[in-house]
Amino acid sequence: MxxxxxxxxxxxxxxxxxxxxxxxxxxxxxxxxxxxxxxxxxxxxxxxxxxxxxxxxxxxxxxxxxxxxxxxxxxxxxxxxFLPVTLLLLVLSILGAALVTFSTEGMALLTYYQINAVEDGYVLSSAPDQYWRWFTPVFLHYGLMHLVFNGLWTWELGRRIEFKQGSMTLLIFTVVSGVFSNLAQVWYTPGQLFGGMSGVIYAYLGYIVVWQRFRPTPAFSLPKGIVVFMLAWLFICMAGFTEMLGLGSIANAAHLGGLIAGVVLALSGLAVQRLTGR
Missing domain, CATH: 3.30.70.2080 (Alpha-Beta Plaits)
Structure with a gap:
């Protein structure tokens, strides 16, 4: 509908x-x-x-x-x-957080880089033939606050897309934007572990804002405060304030890459609708 x-x-x-x-x-x-x-x-x-x-x-x-x-x-x-894809993403994020906490071996199957144990710790190496690693880091969450924050935004933004445009649209969009945001992070900070749904969440944000700008619908109507807050948070993270406050490093390239991916995918979808007369 x-x-x-x-x-x-x-x-x-x-x-x-x-x-x-x-x-x-x-x-x-x-x-x-x-x-x-x-x-x-x-x-x-x-x-x-x-x-x-x-x-x-x-x-x-x-x-x-x-x-x-x-x-x-x-x-x-x-x-x-019933929003099966949104709920599935939340469940997989919880399982990913559990792997980070309780199973290094399980976590190592989902990271972008292979984790190889050595005498003094571990080293990271590329796994060019294991393509699932391009996407699966989105489910890894390092700490309760990381999981809760991303889970809330996944529910708030992801369900809007699934409700309005269907489960398959959300599934494909999540995979594409997840791969794009992860590869952006790998390009910007090669050789570092990262994880979380944040890049995909910013893709959701960009997608919803663009659709609402050109094809307004109640399902995509976000309070302006949410958009301002998330864009302000993106700027704060990219400016390095989170590290200054001792909150750790943030996958800024994944955030920005996800936002760009969401905007591009929204514009592409709008262009297809215009061409097909829908």
Whole structure:
């Protein structure tokens, strides 16, 4: 359901409209978003038809009543809609954090570089044939705060993309942006271990902001404070303030690379939609 057909207050009874659409075999979904009810449909033509039907029902031209005793129509919201890819990313991030804490051998399978033990510690070496390593560092989280911070933003931003554009879109987007942000970090600081979803999260941010700029939708409507905070945090990290404060080094290239990847992928998606007339 990619098109917003109608938006009404929470106390507005949409059951007559929902029953009418169901009776006519019109695929639709009703969700609660930002304190309002939103009717979603599959395409722009259907959205226009729903708007026309609603106007005719509101004017009394078409009448359908619902008895109080009738069961209400279920209205799933974005918060309760099953979002398998977003949930999978959270679970894998938790498992990655557990590997960092409890299993060096397990962690070594997901790092970009191979970890080879030597007498005085370990050395890192490239693994050119193990392509999964280009992506899997996104699941490695070094510490509880790292995991919680990235988990919250994965849920807040990733679920918006999955809810609006589908699970497959989020999955492909996550893999592509994860690879791009990881390779950016490898290029900028070769020979160093790194990990976390931060690069992908900044890709989510760039993607959502660009889509919202050119194709506004309630699902991508972020409070300005969130965008300002995340961009300010990116600047603070790149300026080196986190290291000055003793918070450790940050994968700045992954953050910036992810942001760029998100913007580019959003512009590409918009261009494809324009070319195909969607």
């Amino acid at each position: 990619n098109y917003e057909a109608l938006r009404v207050p929470l106390d507005y009874d949409l059951r007559p409209l929902a029953m009418m659409l169901a009776g006519r075999g019109v695929p639709h979904q009703i969700s609660e978003l930002q304190g309002e009810q939103v009717v979603w449909v599959t395409d722009e033509t259907t959205a226009q038809a729903v708007q026309s039907l609603h106007q005719r029902m509101a004017s009394g031209e078409i009448e359908l009543t619902v008895e109080p005793s009738e069961a209400p129509v279920r209205q799933p919201s974005r918060a309760t809609t």
